Amino acid sequence: MEMTQTTPAQASRPQSGARIGRNLTNLVFILPSVLLSLTIIGYPIFEVMRMAVSDVNRFGKIRGFEGLGNFLKVFQDPIFIQSSYQTLIWTVAVVGGTVLIAIPVAIILNEDFHGRSIARTIVLLPWAVSLAMTALVWRFVVNGDFGTLNLALTQLGLPFNNHPWLATAASAFTIEILVGILVSIPFTVTIFLGGLTSIPVTLYEAAAMDGATRWQSLTRITLPMLRPFLQIAIVLNVIYVFNSFPIIWIMTNGGPANGTDILITYVYKQAFAFGKLDVAAAASVLMFLVLLGFSVLYLFMTRQRGAAGQ
Structure with a gap:
């Protein structure tokens, strides 16, 4: 066979x-x-x-090919350069402040204590409120004539009667950054809570048996294990904050004297206030390329770190 x-x-x-x-x-x-x-x-x-790359009128009709002319107009505009610098400050300050505050808040909320559910609800509550409504409320809070902030400071005996918080670019931009941090904390805390719950409790028990202090457990277990979630939080917050429009637009409209303008408000003004749709489109492309480059760099760094860990 x-x-x-x-x-x-x-x-x-x-x-x-x-x-x-x-x-x-x-x-x-x-x-x-x-x-x-x-x-x-x-x-x-x-x-x-x-x-x-086209010549576009204020009604959106393309009249011809412009090439790189719109990009040259953007780079020659001093307000664009100023807005780019302020966008960098805005993004770094809001994302950095959010991460620095969200990590300890998430660690506290991850502990087992009486009323933890209520505390988590309070921390996450701003996430459920409209961003535009939050900005509008804070605009009234810091109003120089009838704002509650001036009223509270005056009752404490401080000389802040009718203080115009939004009249100068420095104070207005600082307040907007603080509001940006406030509204970004709930989302970031949620990411870190997810990371903290994924850390095995046995690691902390073994560290305690070896005599490790709480600070040593934090620096050698918690923070290293949170690194992937920290990367996710930073990337998502950078993309979110970089394009955040309502806070600055509702509180100051990018003023005074363009002192609080960021790129997204610059694009809005060019398109809908000045009717320069082609210039606004060129600035939008530049913003898209910046975020795309940041995302690609993040993916490259993540892949390199993953390859190194194998």
Whole structure:
């Protein structure tokens, strides 16, 4: 009786065919989502890029090809340079302040104490409030004529009667940064709480048995284990804060004298106040490239760190 021997190549063919079939099935399932994303996200990006290299009137009609002329206009505008610098300060200050405050808040809320659920609700409550409403409320709080901040400071005996907090760029920008930190804390605390709950309790128990103090457990267990969640929080907050529009626009409209303008308010003014849709599109493309570069750098650093850890 003659016996046939199956070669490794022949044995792998059914497995390869099954793998290709699964990949095609997966592709069919995700194809509607991909097409929807390309339509909703891809088309506006393409349209903005087309406007950025075109001569566009205030009604959105393209009159001709402009090339890099709109980008030159943007870089030659001193308000754009000022807004870029203020965007850097705004992003670094809000994201840095948010992370520095959110980490200890998350650690405290992760502890088992009476009333923890109520404390978590209070901390996360600002997340449920509209960002525009929050900015509007704080605009009235710091109002120089009838704001509650001046009233409270005056009752404490401090000389802040009718102090115009939003009349100068330095004080207005500082207040807006503090409001930005306030509204960013709930989301960031949620990310850190998720990271803290994923740390095994046995690590802390073993550290306590070895005589480690709470500070040593924090610096050698908690913070290193939170590093992936810290990276996620920083990236998401940078993207969110960089494009944050309501706080600055509602509180000061980018004033006084463009002293609180950031890039997103600069783009809005160019498009809807001055009717320069092509210049606004060019500035938007530059903002998109900055965020894209930051995201690519983050992914590269994450991949390098993952490869080093293997």
